[in-house]
Amino acid sequence: MNQEHPIDGFDRRELRKLVVATSLVSGLETFDFTVFAFFAAMIGDQFFPAEDPMTSLLLAVGTFGVGFLIRPLGAMMIGTYADRVGRRAAMTATITLMGAGTALIAICPPFAMIGVAAPLIVISGRALQGFAVGGELGVAATYVMEAGPVSRRGRLVSWQSVSQGAAALLGASLGALLTSVMSPADLASWGWRVPFLVGLLIVPVGIYVRRHLREAPVLDTKGRDAATPLAELCREHGRTVLLAALIRMGSTVPVYIVVYYMPSYLTRVMHMPATIAFQSSTLSALMLTIIPPLSGLLIDRLPRRRKPLALFTSGCTALLIYPTFLMIVRADSALPILFGAGLISALVALGAAVGILLVLEAFPARVRASGTAISHALNVALFGGTAQFIVTGIIKLTGDPMSAAWYMVLTCLLSFSAVVLLKEQPRET
Template identity: 70%
Template structure:
């Protein structure tokens, strides 16, 4: 009589412990990654001010061009971080890799946010900023793929889409925080104070990544890498060779699928404050408001899309719908923005694209994770994400700015973004869904 009662009373405790562990995983992989992405992307929101402080030129567009070029430097370090930290995670463990990336991101953020201006230390200033951006890129390149992999591998399997989708929501939350700080600082500080020192406040706030990240991730239980997987990873050394040899098509299609998301996000969401100010000659707060609205949608929609994907027999049709809508909306949205005289058309246009991107972002990451075996999963997603971010995300603002400067036509941004968004649809058509094979 007593034995069954003990067993029954112990069961809820075990379930409660599992729920707590699952919550820790979601927080460690989403909240901390979101803070790291905030540190990395806030540079784009304040590119105009940073350009004036570290790349002073008589032509404001040239100064902005140098600033967004430095923004792209961080992206080119992401593949290196993805290869090294992804391999480390596949060989040693997911938690150990994420703890290291938290430290590196904090150091890079401190270098950018606390660097004296060009007027104070001369050419050393832009060099320090570039070094800080490089360290930030290395850290975030290694963290995103590892964190998403840990979220996927947690139990239960039936809620994979929902867990992985929080990765995308955390990145939207980072953009929302950055845009909100931009609006707050723009509305409460004088333009001179904001340009001289106010832009550094978000970077100092971002330094909380170190204590928060270490506290959360050290409390996370490490899921040991299976012996066969660890042995295979050690024998293979860097997983890049195996990825190219056995999963080259999957990685290539993953790069193209994610490219169709990075380009509109970085060309519209993160670039909008600079675009509105320098190109449309409207108040800066309008651009920050558009970015904040877009980021809010990127927070809310991915978990809903993830839960829907978990309930569907196949995930790919939902991703195809989202990518098709994105490709069709880009040109009309830019047409609406360039002809706007008030903030409302800009907000509506940015919101339309953001909804379409948010619907498919988490689903695509999930498709890629499920298509790769465990021994190279963290490396595969990290490298795919980092390569497309370096080649397309990090260069998007630079290319769009260059097109506008050389043509003098604000609509020239759509000439680059629209075809890129069509590529994701074609890549998705060729991608094989392997949900039930893993």
């Protein structure tokens, strides 16, 4: 195969258009899904009132996890649809679902007005969001990878990581802006709804952008039972799905704790000002936005294998988490907090793209979309979506704010082990 030219007839101009369009909508969907975490404490007060603020936060982050629990179902249905019908069709199907779920959360009256119906509506909105994004991320990454040449896969796939970082950056920036221009009472009462309303832009933007994309045909259909790609995935690639989920865990858990949980952690656990909390998340999200393209360039320049970079980043993250969190816990100013959060986020960003690429290349094309989507959905359902709930619960039980660090160390070590066990595919495939 000539590695210097795009496959499937995509020239460089069309490839750039494809990457921008796919990353833009994926980022918007991720923004809609994850902005809930930034305002979990306020959402908890509005929809899950309790005498103990930590109990209210625990219920809110539990609702945040509902979206993750439903993601495997969305991944199975949407990923399988993508392998049978096409990547673009599957991506288009996620947009309306995401918009509907976000709208339910944005306009739902608080518990004080409609009682128990309020948390039920919010939970339903999270479920719709989870179903949609469960299939979106794996299918979008597959679409981009298959459209480009092998020699540029690192750079192409890295933009999916950029879109996730940009979504977090937008959410954290809005949080920082709102906390600086609004009174605490107004922010808690209605200001937290503003990011959700902004996120509703996904519907018209997503429909317009993806309507103009061209379908990339599946590369490998030899031996495929077209009606049952999911059955083939379970029968022949179950071990790969499990290892892929564990590999992605090493970046997912740190991201959901250091980026998304940090505002709640710093304000409710460390009793720091909300401004510092959102500045920390903003800096972390910035690292996740600017570093992946550099990582992509490095991946494409690696002589033969991708695993060494994945092992390096997951290993270094595991080693540095504890001393970094110790510095954050003992901090009496913003600088140590920002430095620590930025350091962990930079390491995660360096390894995110190579982790995605290892997973994509581990599956044959006929089940790649479903395999990638399901493994990622399992990862975030079991580890990402539960991270805030687990950490909050452990801190509440033990009274030790360092519990968050120990949990992150464990997940990074498991991810390191999974990378070791995964059989890396030749770069030419």
